[in-house]
Amino acid sequence: MTKLDVASERKAQIVQATVECISKYGYNNFSMQDVANAAGVSKGIIHYYFLNKDDLLKSVLDKVAEDIEKAIVSETKKAKNPREKLEMFIEVGLNVVRKNKEYYQVNMDFWTQINQNTDIRAVIGRHYAKFRETASQILAEGVKDGSFKDVNLIGYASIIIAVMDGISLQWLFDDSVFSYEKIIEKTKNLILSGLTPHNVSASGSP
Amino acid sequence: MTKLDVASERKAQIVQATVECISKYGYNNFSMQDVANAAGVSKGIIHYYFLNKDDLLKSVLDKVAEDIEKAIVSETKKAKNPREKLEMFIEVGLNVVRKNKEYYQVNMDFWTQINQNTDIRAVIGRHYAKFRETASQILAEGVKDGSFKDVNLIGYASIIIAVMDGISLQWLFDDSVFSYEKIIEKTKNLILSGLTPHNVSASGSP
Amino acid sequence: MTKLDVASERKAQIVQATVECISKYGYNNFSMQDVANAAGVSKGIIHYYFLNKDDLLKSVLDKVAEDIEKAIVSETKKAKNPREKLEMFIEVGLNVVRKNKEYYQVNMDFWTQINQNTDIRAVIGRHYAKFRETASQILAEGVKDGSFKDVNLIGYASIIIAVMDGISLQWLFDDSVFSYEKIIEKTKNLILSGLTPHNVSASGSP
């Protein structure tokens, strides 16, 4: 293992420990000592690999955002047509939250930095941009092959992601309000109905 | 001015100052001294009126959540039929965020307490419950008078609020992605199209 | 009731409340607010009747020390001869502690002020002086009528009080070490044996 490998592995180890700490103690309630304990390293070494706590947090955000995105993209690829891809996108996106509740919450914790930390704000902004890009590519594909109505790509992508975020949020605060399975279906239906070409729906009426 | 008035006025004054501080310094970066300075009172008096920082924050959340809710409800009442009411609900809800960016962000800052503070979690949960209730009453009205399709009320209400929250969120991170006016229209259209009774849409094609 | 009566009664009420607070929260853990609550008066009025917290505490000490002394003296008077008086003195003195555990502890709390507060030190010193005086008068009576050996009065009085204090102390820390009844007897025996005239003990052998 090269020196570079050791370094990046150590960094990953510390970042992972930080995720655990945020989840356990809260975004503003964990100390560098907590991270050191969780990672099984000394407090000093964290400052060797990371400039300061802010720098460490930025690395955490990078990892968390990237992980969530990867999970969705990899699953989406398996589908064969735009309609299925979009359904996958919604389903996986919502299930990621359900299955990684804590992880998603850590991601959410960074939202409070919106006003104070422009770096973090930018990272989150880019993350959403990528996310919208993924969705809009699926939409573009469907528009091209005629299975979707010709909507404004970025606009509709924004709305798709909005529903997913919003539903996750409400569920995190109270998971007894709706059935997760059913709300996924309802979301899919609404999103797809908004994409159905007129003639297609009209085709139903002779 | 009676003593009771002094007390409630002073409390309101401190809560207001806290909102400003959260907005200015960040949810986790403001001190009791900051609040005291902003309110023009001594540090001690804050602890005289509020048990501790957590207690103060809970009062802030109460106020912020209530204010947002009131704004939406009062505007919605002006509309005359369910369809218009729903459009108002969406429009006002989204505009509240745009016009009170900082205020809405303060509200959002509380989301991070989801894991750590069960009290706050409960307050937010109740706030969303009320919010869904407002939306579902509008839906019920429309279903009753036949202008809306017979949807699952709480489920559809959840989705309406989800889009609004999600759109606000993306906009807060990057307001250059979409036109706020246009996205409001798109949201309204999607939500309403999901409520249009089948025969009504069919009636469009002779 | 005259103004003076009202004042002294109010003072007594506050002092009594303070005793309760010291007993409940500890000598250094009670606040003026605690006293106000316990006395059912406002915080302000305490400062009307007492210069400050120290002044209030001095009044508390006066009362506590005096009460303990009074209890012992009044009981002692009932006995008819020096020997019985001394037995009473010891018995009552030790029982006062047992029956007024908390009260005696409040008295003890003042001992820590020995280095810092010369006023309090002086009050305690005077209290012990009076206490020794009471004991030495009993001794003097017995020496005079020949029932006691001719001991140094203040010295022996000091030792009598010392045993009583020391026994109380050990009992307060662990009341399972000795039987209170038996230790009272043993103390009496030792003290009295030290006072028995030689010829009296010699008289046992003809």
Added chain:
Amino acid sequence: MTKLDVASERKAQIVQATVECISKYGYNNFSMQDVANAAGVSKGIIHYYFLNKDDLLKSVLDKVAEDIEKAIVSETKKAKNPREKLEMFIEVGLNVVRKNKEYYQVNMDFWTQINQNTDIRAVIGRHYAKFRETASQILAEGVKDGSFKDVNLIGYASIIIAVMDGISLQWLFDDSVFSYEKIIEKTKNLILSGLTPHNVSASGSP
């Protein structure tokens, strides 16, 4: 110097500084800053070695109680027979207070925690238990070899310690009441007279 040495030395240094502070400012009037200043370290390091102020105080009590005990035990060992040992025990015990007035007062300051801090109460209780044990062993020796009367060991040990504590106490409040030398003699005489076997005293009269 190893790290372990540094740690235990630093702890000892801080405990010693605390003893000085308690003696100088009073049990309830010294701050962590005072201790830091006295020890010549930063405030932070005290909390690195001790959990909190209470924990530090417990360490102080441990040291003070232990030191007093050690002083007495080591001196007592030098005597050759039970009678001399007991005289030593009393003499050294009383002189420890006189020669380490401040130190003994610090020990006494902990007595006020009897109601509030069960930990400290237990430590003091154990300290007295050990102390009684030491005295009762000397008594047992004397009873065995016939130089002492057959008394209840723990009971008589309690009384011996009681006189010593009580005398110290009165002297701390007013050192002009009796001559320390003479009171030591009187105490010894009383304690020993209570232990003299009957036949021995009878042997004095032919």
Added chain:
DNA sequence: CATGAATGAGATTTCATTCAT
């Protein structure tokens, strides 16, 4: 006399960061 709102000093405690080893 009586109240309790208001002050502000000061106490404990936490913790990011540094640096000698």
Added chain:
DNA sequence: GATGAATGAAATCTCATTCAT
């Protein structure tokens, strides 16, 4: 690279005391 002792700034919270009403 790695450790953990040490620092010191800053934060929360308490509370005796004052004073307008």
